[in-house]
Amino acid sequence: MYIYADNAATTKPSQTAIDAMVSCLKEVYGNPSSLHSAGQKAAEVLFQARVDVAQAIGADFNEIYFTSGGSEADNQAIRSAALTGARRGKKHLVSTKIEHHAVLHTLDKLENEGFEVTLLEVGPDGIVKVEDVEKAIRPDTALVTIMYANNEIGTIQPITEIAALCREKKVVFHTDAVQAVGHLPINVHDQQIDMLSLSGHKFHGPRGVGALYVRKGIPLRNLIEGGAQERGKRAGTENLPAIVGMAAALKEAVANMEENSKTVTALRDRLIKGLSHIDHSRLNGDPVKRLPGNVNFVFEGIEGESLLLLLDDKGIAASSGSACTSGSLDPSHVLLSIGLPHEVAHGSLRLSLDESMTEEEIDYIVNAVPEVVAYLRDISPVWEDLVKGDKDYVIQ
Numbered sequence: 001m002y003i004y005a006d007n008a009a010t011t012k013p014s015q016t017a018i019d020a021m022v023s024c025l026k027e028v029y030g031n032p033s034s035l036h037s038a039g040q041k042a043a044e045v046l047f048q049a050r051v052d053v054a055q056a057i058g059a060d061f062n063e064i065y066f067t068s069g070g071s072e073a074d075n076q077a078i079r080s081a082a083l084t085g086a087r088r089g090k091k092h093l094v095s096t097k098i099e100h101h102a103v104l105h106t107l108d109k110l111e112n113e114g115f116e117v118t119l120l121e122v123g124p125d126g127i128v129k130v131e132d133v134e135k136a137i138r139p140d141t142a143l144v145t146i147m148y149a150n151n152e153i154g155t156i157q158p159i160t161e162i163a164a165l166c167r168e169k170k171v172v173f174h175t176d177a178v179q180a181v182g183h184l185p186i187n188v189h190d191q192q193i194d195m196l197s198l199s200g201h202k203f204h205g206p207r208g209v210g211a212l213y214v215r216k217g218i219p220l221r222n223l224i225e226g227g228a229q230e231r232g233k234r235a236g237t238e239n240l241p242a243i244v245g246m247a248a249a250l251k252e253a254v255a256n257m258e259e260n261s262k263t264v265t266a267l268r269d270r271l272i273k274g275l276s277h278i279d280h281s282r283l284n285g286d287p288v289k290r291l292p293g294n295v296n297f298v299f300e301g302i303e304g305e306s307l308l309l310l311l312d313d314k315g316i317a318a319s320s321g322s323a324c325t326s327g328s329l330d331p332s333h334v335l336l337s338i339g340l341p342h343e344v345a346h347g348s349l350r351l352s353l354d355e356s357m358t359e360e361e362i363d364y365i366v367n368a369v370p371e372v373v374a375y376l377r378d379i380s381p382v383w384e385d386l387v388k389g390d391k392d393y394v395i396q
């Protein structure tokens, strides 16, 4: 048995996406910028992909810019809005403490370049308060950027309310919707979102490709200079097979969203119920306002990394914190933000599900995790202190 429960890190490409990519690689080899018919065929395929991606999020085709992924889209959106603001004397940026590093590190850089950044706290439920966003907005605020759904604890932010607030205050609003697109219903025009980042590999498309939606009328600046691709806003010959694969995967995800969401939510809640019997453990993030596929637990007295390796031995692929922070010894900034102390934040486990999973697989995980947690606690000096009463439990 091999159970892949790390869909927040990346998803397995769907057969539809693979077929679309292979046929594009074989048959659509022209450069969309070339004037001959092979080039024009490629330009048509590129156009159709743009229309499909736009439709999936309620945008117009000429509001979509293809990028190399979610990280690039985040970088471009934030840098562009910051520089545009600076030209008008606005050098204040608002975001949250639980953003993806593509956002946080871009904001760090901008801070070093003279911008002022306000990072909002989230509550213990992992959700930012709209009133805190309102309080943070100033006359010199150039941008509010807040993620749609968190990649570690799955919490869904009140994006519609925040976007409406920003529209009212005439502040540009960007959302990193990489975890949400293809999983939650999104309509950028109805929701008054100005900029949105998405990434192909988080909804069963290929990696290395994403898109930035930018509402008509919002200025966009280049990160990459060169040719006139993407209407002059992102140079470089288009990665057409990847773009086509992403568009096919997104179309499929949106068409099946309701059904998939039902399936995955039921699996998620079965898993949450099964794991909540483990003592001195807790579900991280709001139990309801969370992504259909996200389960994130913390188990006191153990190390998440050891848990992962032992689960891998049992054929379960999971994650501790986010894939991007593993390899560093710092606990997840997201878990610290929701109030977990350092030593406890290390004992976290993220299981991210998809619609291909079965109840049998969930039950296998529900059996395996308590065994591994019990084994690790048995050999843990921290746990021994807790049991002897030398230290107090953080999680009752």
Ligand SMILES: *Cc1c(COP(=O)(O)O)cnc(C)c1O
Residues within 6 Å of the ligand: 008, 009, 068, 069, 070, 071, 072, 074, 100, 102, 147, 149, 150, 151, 176, 177, 178, 179, 199, 200, 201, 202, 208, 209, 210
């Ligand atoms: C995966 C992810 C990204 C990065 O996207 P890439 O396509 O891997 O660059 C950004 N933000 C969030 C919330 C993500 O989950």
